[in-house]
Amino acid sequence: MNDAPASNTPRRARVRAPELVGKGGWLNTGGKEYTLADLRGRIVILDFWTFCCVNCLHVLDELRELEERHRDTVVIIGVHSPKFVHEAEHQAVVDAVERYEVEHPVLDDPELATWKQYAVRAWPTLVVIDPEGYVVAQHAGEGHAHAIETLVGELEAEHEAKGTLRRGDGPYVPPEPVATDLRFPGKALRLPGGTFLVSDTTRHQLVELAADGETVLRRIGSGERGFGADAFSEPQGLALLPDGKVAVADTVNHAIRMFDPETGEVATVAGTGKQWWQGSATSGPAREVDLSSPWDVAWWQDRLWIAMAGVHQLWTYDPATETVEAAAGTTNEGLVDGPAAEAWFAQPSGLAAAGDRLWVADSETSAVRWLDTDLVVHTAVGTGLFDFGHRDGDAAQALLQHPLGVTALPDGSVAVSDTYNHALRRYDPATGEVSTLATDLREPSDAVLVGDEGSGDPEIVVVESARHRLTRLRLPEEAVRVESVAHRTQRAATEVGPGKLRLDVVFQAPAGQKLDLRYGPSTRLLVSSTPPELLASGDGADTDLARDLVLADGVTEGVLHVSAMAASCDDDPAIEYPACHVHQQDWGVPVRVVEGGTERLALVLAGMDEGAAQE
Secondary structure (H helix, E strand, O other), rough: OOOOOOOOOOOOEEEEEEOOOOOOOOEEOOOOOOHHHHHHOOOOEEEEOOOOOOHHHHHHHHHHHHHOOOOOOEEEEEEEEEOOOOOHOHHHHHHHHOOOOOOEEEEEEOOOOOHHHOOOOOEEEEEEEEOOEEEEEEEOOOOOOHHHHHHHHHHHHHHHHHHOOOOOOOOOOOOOOOOOOOOOOOOOOEEOOOEEEEEEEEOOOOOOOOOOOOOEEEEEOOOOOOOOOOOOOOEEEEEEOOOEEEEEEHHHHHHHEEOOOOOOOOEEEOOOOOOOOOOOOOOOEEEHOOOOOOEEEEEOEEEEEEEHHHHHHEEEOOOOOOOEEEEEOOOOEEEEEEEEEOEEEEEEEEEEEEOOOEEEHHHHHHHEEEEEEOOEEEEEEEOOEEEEEOOOOOOOOOOOOOEEEEEEEOOOOEEEEEHHHHHHEEEOOOOOOHHHHOOOOEEEEEHHHHHOOOOEEEEEEEHHHHHHHHEEEEEEOOOOOOOOEEEEEEOOOOOOOOOOEEEEEEEEEEEEEOOOOOOOEEEEEEEEEEEEEOOOOOOOEEEEOEEEEEEEOOOOEEEEEEEEEEEEEEOOOOOOOOOOEEEEEEEEEEEEEEEOOOOEEEEEEEEEOOOOOOO
């Protein structure tokens, strides 16, 4: 192997890093274009992300501390690799970089050119490139910050000794701040007095607006990201409780807060401030149980229901007993109806209570779902993770694109904030039809029904998140005519051979760690498919990260759903209480069955796929 490391340095597979290419150009660099040669001498971490993906947002937060601690040696480059058509729009990426406070350069790669060059298969994926331009590690999913921190320390020492490390300021140039009353607001609520409470997500505040929806009456929270009595971190959903208080989904704090409009006080009622991981408690005293990116909240059936976007579930909070519990969803990402405990969701992001139904905007499947009082999940609109568009008509063939909000209307129908179509849609359960109420809205994320004073005519106030405002609309009597479009994700299907397919999930414990075997197997692999008929055998759960799948005859394409988890702990007998870390990722891999296709599917959870590595 070329450039062999010194004998006291861990030996690593090294692959020359492909160039960074993206038609959308660079953001956060002051207009400068970068090549890998420009970054030589620095440790480069590529973060392949897309802004619809809550797991990608988790990784952005995981990287913040590492980014700050190693600012003179590490350059993080976000490679934005879109799933949805809207995410390929350059302005949408510009907005997302500001919305989520991304403080490093971002390469906008709308055609997935760099994604393909690095053979990435999942959002999010992290790739570490050493100061000499070689790929030395790849990590998919969440929970890898500690491993990368350790690797960065090793690379700093190794390349300092070799004289190949270059310290100094990085290429990040912050954009000019823009003054608006709201900045990427998420959700809104009408208070009993007629004013509006809005989650001002990027400013980490709640804002109360007058009945006109424009005049600022007060701000709640310091405006600095935090988890204290006067601080939030990217708050989203709001729900009015029977006692007049407002529940707040404090998303990045992984908590439910309670705001009292009378006193202005804020208290934490659920969550610890830490993110839920597989194996954590799923019920118990509310302030002792971890949550994961709660995105919206609604009062229904004498409980506060929580759209737990980070783990693809619905949870409940009972204020009478001050307890929480998982109520629907398995944590697997996808679209499966049925009893709540068996159903699959995909980043539920909007809730609306309406009598005997709890409506759900299930964003990653571009779906509208609902839960009945028997706790059975149904789908009204939507088919799966990779099909989306803007198509009206019969709900069975109608299409949405990443909706974030649902609003119950007086006639029993539902208004849908169809976020990536920039539209307000309507689903009518009585007719089974989907229509379009309004277009030319910029990333609508929620809507609030109001009545016109004196006339009772229904109006709706829409949160136009990317226009940083509330917009009042009169509900039209007739639908807007929109030309139908249907899309599938740009991501190319993997061509696999018929019959037997070897699935290998690659996991290498980080340096100084080992698999945690104290309580039995420390790995888990769950496999399923859409359609279910794609797999003749090999589905289900087991502890081995390698498995032989058999593809059924006659099914030529579909999606393999793979969920992997591994736990590793510090490997030092002298440490009485070793620190442990959970690494996990869900893959949805589109496949096409063709003669001569690959017989091995390798998915990297952490490390390098030695079978694919080349000099």
